[in-house]
Amino acid sequence: MSLPLMANHPTLSARRVDGLLDWAQMLSGVCLIGFMWAHMILVASVNIGPDVMNAIAEFFESTRMVQVGGPLIFLLFLAHFLLAARKIPFRLEGQKTIWEHAKMLHHTDTWLWVVQAVSAMIILVMGAIHMWVVLSDLPITAAKSAARVQSGAWVFFYMALLPLAELHVGIGLYRIAVKWGFVQRSGRKGLKRGENLLTLIFLLIGALTLIRFWFLKG
Ligand code: HEM
Numbered sequence: 001m002s003l004p005l006m007a008n009h010p011t012l013s014a015r016r017v018d019g020l021l022d023w024a025q026m027l028s029g030v031c032l033i034g035f036m037w038a039h040m041i042l043v044a045s046v047n048i049g050p051d052v053m054n055a056i057a058e059f060f061e062s063t064r065m066v067q068v069g070g071p072l073i074f075l076l077f078l079a080h081f082l083l084a085a086r087k088i089p090f091r092l093e094g095q096k097t098i099w100e101h102a103k104m105l106h107h108t109d110t111w112l113w114v115v116q117a118v119s120a121m122i123i124l125v126m127g128a129i130h131m132w133v134v135l136s137d138l139p140i141t142a143a144k145s146a147a148r149v150q151s152g153a154w155v156f157f158y159m160a161l162l163p164l165a166e167l168h169v170g171i172g173l174y175r176i177a178v179k180w181g182f183v184q185r186s187g188r189k190g191l192k193r194g195e196n197l198l199t200l201i202f203l204l205i206g207a208l209t210l211i212r213f214w215f216l217k218g
Contacts, residue, residue: 021083021086024079024083025080025083025084026176026179026180028076028079028080028083029080029084029172029176030176031076032073032076032077032080032169033169033172033173035073035076036165036169037169037202040202040205040206040209041205042056042060043145043209044205044206044208044209046142046145046146046209046212046213046216047208047209047212050141050142050143050146050216051142053141053142053145054141054142057139057140057141058139060140061138061139061140066135066138066140067138070131070134070135071135073131074128074131074135077124077127077128077131078128081120081124084117084120088117088120088121099114109175109178112171112174112175113175115167115171116168116171116172116175119164119167119168119171120168122160122164123161123164123165123168126157126160126161126164127161127165129157130157130161133148142213142216143216145213146213146214146216146217149210149213149214150213150214155210155214158210159210162203162206162207162210163203166199166202166203166206167199169199169202170195170196170198170199171195173195173198174191174192174195177191178191
């Protein structure tokens with residue numbers, strides 16, 4: 001008799017584990033946001049000059065940060081997805097319910113969650129391909145990156161990955177601040193505005209970097 005009830009009410013330890021996993025999801029997200037900001041700025045050093053980007057890449061490779069840190073970032077990226085995937089409905093039935101609720105609620109934050117879940121799945125595949133291609137072709141140099149951006153469909157690949165990653169980072173930071181109570185309800189509007197501005201700045205930096213790679217001669 002009590003079985004259905006128990007299924008709807010997780011035990012205390014199950015709730016504790018869920019809380020811990022929520023923390024891990026948030027912390028891995030914060031680390032990845034920090035990584036993405038650093039990554040965008042470091043790669044953008046090519047705008048100052050290819051030699052500057054080469055010197056930075058050399059530093060990170062001579063200290064083994066790329067060879068060791070790169071795969072670690074990949075694992076963190078994977079762990080973050082698996083932690084978040086607990087809440088993504090992979091069955092059609094669940095997806096329909098979320099879609100109906102989002103339409104019914106007219107609530108921006110519910111829509112942001114939908115954007116976050118959809119972009120996550122695309123970034124998972126594209127980010128993994130990107131990391132594999134870059135890390136399996138070391139050392140990183142401006143000339144090699146430029147040649148890649150100018151070859152095949154890579155420029156379109158980055159033109160898709162850039163806005164998806166920046167959107168995901170921007171919404172992620174906003175959701176962390178709201179969910180973990182770093183901002184009150186009254187501060188949400190200002191936070192959203194600040195977040196949008198930050199996303200726009202990183203989009204501009206990324207676009208400028210892609211243009212620089214496109215015109216860079218080998
Ligand atoms: C260890 C991890 C990573 C390394 C070493 C790395 C390195 C690089 C390098 C060298 C470039 C220049 C273009 C090229 O060589 O093809 C680049 C570009 C780019 N990367 Fe990464 N990357 C890493 C992870 C990521 C992740 C996780 C994302 C997003 C999910 C990402 C998004 C991008 C984007 C959008 C560009 C295009 C350039 C721009 O718009 O600034 N990267 N990355």
